[in-house]
Amino acid sequence: MTPPTEFPDLRLTRTPGATQGVLLxxxxxxxxxxxxxxxxxxxxxxxxxALPLHELHLDCAGLDGLDSMGLSVLLMLHRRTTAACAVLHLDDPSPSLERLLEITGTLEYLTPQHPAATTEADGRSESPS
Known part of the structure; x- marks a missing residue:
């Protein structure tokens, strides 16, 4: 584990990945x-x-909250991860983070593996009866 990078009211820590190509x-x-x-x-x-990289897992269990700028940087991190041909995973999001992503319409975009996002995508792919 590398020493954490600390900012006002925030800490970011890189932890060892279980497999090559995975950043935690x-x-x-x-x-x-x-x-x-x-x-x-x-x-x-x-x-x-960490390049070359396949997955970036951002452990959000300790994320107490975020404002609109915080959401903006998560979206930018998603774009940068995608540009690196990797997948961003938001691991262990709190219910309030999930709700914020849902309200802002970014849940499916930031967490395509989330059950609610999969259900919404499945619902849109069905042809109307």
């Missing part, structure tokens, strides 16, 4: 306007250091 990052605290840019820079550096 743990986020703890509140992701907001004050630390969003620094968080994105640190997460991107970890992403770049």
């Amino acid at each position: 990052l743990r986020v703890e605290g509140f992701l907001d306007y004050d630390n969003a840019d620094a968080f994105l820079a640190a997460a991107t550096q970890h992403l770049d250091d």
Whole structure:
């Protein structure tokens, strides 16, 4: 495990991956306007250091919350992960994070493996009766 990168009210820690091509990052605290840019820079550096990469797992169990800027950097991290030909996984999201993603219409985009996102996608793919 590498030493955590700390920002105001936020900590990002890289943990050893179980397999090659998998990056595990743990986020703890509140992701907001004050630390969003620094968080994105640190997460991107970890992403770049881990290339080639297949998956980035962001452990959100310790994420206390986020504001609109925090959501924005999660979307940007998703774009950067996708550009690196890898898949972003938001692991252990709190119910409040899932609800925020659902309300903002980003649940399916950020967590395509989430059961609610799969159900919505299945519902849209069906032809109307």
